[in-house]
Amino acid sequence: MSISAEATGIPRHPLTRASLSAGAVVLAVVVLAPVVWVLSLSLKTPRETLSPGMFPASPQFGNYPTAWVQFGLGQLFLNSGVITVASVALTIVAAMCAAYAFTKVRFRGSETLFSVLLLGVVVPPSALVVPLLIQMRYLGLYDTRLGLTLAYVAFGLPIATLVFRGFFVSIPHEIIEAARLDGCSENRILWRILAPLARGAIATVTILLFLANWNEFILALVLLRDNASFTLPLGINAQLGQYTSAYQLIAAASIIASLPIFAIYLALQGHFERGVTEGALKA
Amino acid sequence: MSVQSASVPSPISMVRRRERRTTPAIVGIGFVAPTVVIFAGFVAVPIVAVFLTSFTRWTGFDIGAISWIGFQNYADLLRDPIFLRAFAHTLIFTIATTVLLNAAGFGLALLVNTHVPGAHFLKAVLFLPVLLSPVIVGLMWSGLLRGVGGGLNQLLEFAGIIHQPVFWLGDKRFALAAIILATVWQFAGYDMILYYAGLQNVPHNLLEAAELDGAGYGRKLRHVVIPSLYHVMSVVVLLNVIGGLRIFDIVYVMTRGGPNRSSEVLATYMYEQGFQLNAMGIASAIAVIIVLLAVVASALRIRILRHVD
Numbered sequence: 043m044s045i046s047a048e049a050t051g052i053p054r055h056p057l058t059r060a061s062l063s064a065g066a067v068v069l070a071v072v073v074l075a076p077v078v079w080v081l082s083l084s085l086k087t088p089r090e091t092l093s094p095g096m097f098p099a100s101p102q103f104g105n106y107p108t109a110w111v112q113f114g115l116g117q118l119f120l121n122s123g124v125i126t127v128a129s130v131a132l133t134i135v136a137a138m139c140a141a142y143a144f145t146k147v148r149f150r151g152s153e154t155l156f157s158v159l160l161l162g163v164v165v166p167p168s169a170l171v172v173p174l175l176i177q178m179r180y181l182g183l184y185d186t187r188l189g190l191t192l193a194y195v196a197f198g199l200p201i202a203t204l205v206f207r208g209f210f211v212s213i214p215h216e217i218i219e220a221a222r223l224d225g226c227s228e229n230r231i232l233w234r235i236l237a238p239l240a241r242g243a244i245a246t247v248t249i250l251l252f253l254a255n256w257n258e259f260i261l262a263l264v265l266l267r268d269n270a271s272f273t274l275p276l277g278i279n280a281q282l283g284q285y286t287s288a289y290q291l292i293a294a295a296s297i298i299a300s301l302p303i304f305a306i307y308l309a310l311q312g313h314f315e316r317g318v319t320e321g322a323l324k325a
Numbered sequence: 326m327s328v329q330s331a332s333v334p335s336p337i338s339m340v341r342r343r344e345r346r347t348t349p350a351i352v353g354i355g356f357v358a359p360t361v362v363i364f365a366g367f368v369a370v371p372i373v374a375v376f377l378t379s380f381t382r383w384t385g386f387d388i389g390a391i392s393w394i395g396f397q398n399y400a401d402l403l404r405d406p407i408f409l410r411a412f413a414h415t416l417i418f419t420i421a422t423t424v425l426l427n428a429a430g431f432g433l434a435l436l437v438n439t440h441v442p443g444a445h446f447l448k449a450v451l452f453l454p455v456l457l458s459p460v461i462v463g464l465m466w467s468g469l470l471r472g473v474g475g476g477l478n479q480l481l482e483f484a485g486i487i488h489q490p491v492f493w494l495g496d497k498r499f500a501l502a503a504i505i506l507a508t509v510w511q512f513a514g515y516d517m518i519l520y521y522a523g524l525q526n527v528p529h530n531l532l533e534a535a536e537l538d539g540a541g542y543g544r545k546l547r548h549v550v551i552p553s554l555y556h557v558m559s560v561v562v563l564l565n566v567i568g569g570l571r572i573f574d575i576v577y578v579m580t581r582g583g584p585n586r587s588s589e590v591l592a593t594y595m596y597e598q599g600f601q602l603n604a605m606g607i608a609s610a611i612a613v614i615i616v617l618l619a620v621v622a623s624a625l626r627i628r629i630l631r632h633v634d
Contacts, residue, residue, distance in 0.1 A: 094619030166571030257458035
């Protein structure tokens with residue numbers, strides 16, 4: 043810790059330290075201000091949302107249940123939850139298998155295959171929505187949660203495989219050889235020996251994909267049509283036109299929709315920061 | 326290698342041979358099959374398809390109604406003033422957010438890395454917006470920048486700077502800048518976290534050597550810290566650039582490209598062409614341009630990194 047602090051010159055002079063502290067707190071307040079403002083907005087009466095006052099006279103906690111019902115948040119949560127959990131789980135299983143093959147059961151052409159897969163890290167999903175929509179229609183997957191789930195899996199696979207491959211490379215080949223000599227099947231080696239060792243990598247990938255898929259918008263916008271299958275970002279955006287003046291309800295719904303991810307972040311703060319960092323720096 | 330193992334049966338080659346026998350290629354292919362099928366189906370095939378359809382005139386979803394028109398869509402786009410504006414806005418947005426995010430991210434990482442009281446609170450606070458959906462960030466900032474009852478106007482009126490509400494998002498001078506501001510607010514913490522991770526790997530002995538040579542803070546930063554961050558920097562810049570080129574959701578939520586196209590970007594224009602005007606050919610051509618820009622950016626990064634190393 044002291045090493046890293048010194049890396050950029052830990053300030054020794056108390057006055058320097060005090061002013062840096064003050065600067066950090068001021069910056070934190072500036073960054074938090076929009077969030078506090080939205081919290082305040084979510085507790086206002088409709089009249090107050092149009093007045094110059096920053097804070098509600100008396101907090102309207104009833105806005106939250108009202109927003110829940112009016113925005114149909116129950117259904118949206120269910121859809122987002124099912125799609126996110128299913129897509130993250132599928133991506134991890136498939137990517138671990140692929141990364142295992144790319145590192146421990148190499149075959150002719152596996153290198154080429156891997157570099158093609160890396161294309162997916164660069165090509166943005168938004169650029170592929172036209173052909174994806176057509177394909178989903180032909181496959182009967184348009185406006186289904188399964189279709190969107192498969193799209194998320196496809197776009198998550200490159201980065202997930204990359205992270206798992208990086209981890210598997212670091213595992214000595216002798217462990218695998220020994221297991222093979224003992225007659226262990228490849229499946230057992232992967233799931234009974236490597237997977238428990240890869241918990242850190244699994245956490246990294248889970249966090250990365252959970253964030254990306256829970257918050258994703260354009261694929262959902264193009265591939266879903268019926269309110270019944272909408273995810274949270276899509277559902278909240280769709281309500282916008284109908285309740286343009288109900289700013290306090292939009293604010294309340296936005297806060298409710300963000301709570302799960304905040305809760306997970308608070309519980310796993312260190313993992314989150316490490317997950318996001320490792321995911322990005324692997325690219 | 327095969328010649329060597331045939332003449333001298335070293336232990337290593339025996340292990341290799343046994344491995345080859347117990348794990349035939351078919352096993353490897355079996356393991357990659359799910360990934361290959363899903364990736365091919367929903368990423369690789371669409372990439373090829375979008376290139377092909379960009380050379381066609383195609384309105385609606387009927388595949389029978391496609392006609393091959395060569396480079397006509399691209400030629401049309403080059404003469405389309407709205408496309409050219411969207412292109413320019415995308416470049417402005419990408420450059421502005423990349424520069425601002427890197428400056429903010431690096432500066433904030435240095436501040437957090439001093440570990441003064443409050444630094445870790447700042448780190449946690451900065452990371453909160455990263456967790457939010459861009460849709461929700463867009464809604465938040467739409468509210469903050471609203472004319473009547475918007476947070477920024479409330480603040481400016483309170484401070485006596487303005488007396489009439491300013492309709493920030495309805496003003497074509499401010500719309501794109503407002504989206505840039507919201508994006509920088511959301512992702513400054515992301516860049517900070519990456520630079521912070523990079524700072525933990527600055528070689529300590531180099532810093533000590535520089536200190537012994539009497540180097541001050543600025544010189545250490547310039548000659549030791551920044552050079553050892555080149556790799557991290559290249560990753561962060563590339564991620565910001567790719568993120569900028571594909572920007573869609575926050576623009577769609579905040580302005581829909583308006584007012585009067587003043588915040589139109591490539592992805593929002595593509596969406597309008599494809600899904601509101603049913604011009605799939607034109608939309609595909611715009612998509613191809615986005616893909617090519619992203620590929621060029623990552624190729625450039627590889628070249629520059631090689632040059633630096």
